[in-house]
Amino acid sequence: MTDLLAARHPVVMGVLNVTPDSFSDGGRYADLDAAVAHAAQMVADGADLVDVGGESTRPGSGRVPTEVELSRVLPVIRELATAGVPMSIDTTRAAVAAAAIGVGVGIVNDVSGGLADPDMGRVVADAGCPWILMHWRGHSRRMGELAVYHDVVKEVCAELSERADAAVAAGVARERLILDPGLGFAKTAEHNWQLSAHLDAIMSLGLPVLFGSSRKSYLGRLLADSDGAPRPAVERDVATAATSLLAVAAGAWGVRVHDVRGTVDAIRVWQALEAHR
Template identity: 80%
Template sequence: MTDLLAARHPVVMGILNVTPDSFSDGGRYDDVDAAVAHATQMISDGAHLVDIGGESTRPGSDRIDAETELARVRPVIRELAAAGVPMSIDTTRATVAAAALEAGVSVVNDVSGGMADPDMGRVVADAGCPWVLMHWRGHSRGMNELAVYADVVKEVCAELSERADAAIAAGVAPDRIVLDPGLGFAKTAEHNWRLSAHLDAVIALGYPVLFGSSRKSYLGRLLAGPDGTPRPVDDRATASVASALLAVAAGAWGVRVHDVRETVDALRVWQATEACR
């Protein structure tokens, strides 16, 4: 993963939710064999690593305990580690991150940006692994109430900068930090669009930027039918790919996606075009 942090090509992170209730694929991969098969397919389709999550962070979701989260992810991590699949762990808990790192993951993807668990910085610093710090203001149950900004771009950048400084103060090397603007987390659709349009401001903070818009509800609302019904989750791939491609063109280091093959195909077209400029 250290090589990926310095990669000049866009990094594709494939999403693997081993949960019964994630917004897009909850229940599809909560069986170990199904999860391993899907992760392997994503790597075959061109993903550079697989992001494994055992707790849903969809808006309004309730928390589970650490033991349940770990019981979901650890068997999958062990199987994939044995197969040589590069992985990140999508968790806000230091105990889960530590166990996942021991089991074979190489990256911590923390949607709370280190705010949910004060021990996370120590775990990451001790491991010397990359840490994705996402912009976050609170847990899923009440995060929509926190979507209040005078200037969402400036405030998200300022808060991400604070999280990066806190990580460094905890002993994490600056070259191990990745930032994520956190689309959909304490953000309205308008906030998501503004952050997407001004992603250069996040990139200007000086860290690699991971962008995650895949299949999110604001894309579904954009594609609503004549009766106003949002486009179903499983029918948002084209919009998700377009959003990811725009982010990479703006300078994002990587994209976190459900539809790996389609995203990789689009990025190859973009790269081939850029190579001829």
């Protein structure tokens, strides 16, 4: 997985939600065979790694017991590891991260940036694996009330810098850290656009940046129909590819998407153009 950290090409992370209630594809891949088949398709479509998650973090969602999260993700991870699929584990729990690493996961994708579980830093440090630190202010039920900023770009940068420093203090090598601005997590649509327009500020912190706009509600509102109804989540993939490509062009290390093929196609077009400049 350290190869991905040093990759010169944009890293495409495919989303695999093995949950019944994720905001855009809840239940579609809760079955083991369906999850494995979808992961294989994403790799065939160009995904560099598959991000396996067993607990929904959509706004307003509640938590599930650790045992439930483990029962969802571990069978899938074992199957994918056997097939040689590179994976990250999307979790805020140290126990889940440790178990996932033990059966083949190479990256921890922690949407809480280490805030939800004080043991996460120790687990990552012991494993020596990369750790994605997302900007986060609290669990899903409190997202709305926490979306208050005087200057969202400066504050997100400051808070991400604090999380990176805390990770290093916990024993994680700085060169194994990746930052994520956390679009949609305690952010309004305006906050998401501000952060997207100023990714350079986050990159100035000196660490790789993962960008995750995929199918998020701010894109649905942007694409609302004439009656004001937001575009459904599964119809936001073109907008996702556009925002992801703009992030890549701005220097993002990687993008996290549901529709791998469309995003990879867009990136390839951009790369072909850049090769002729």
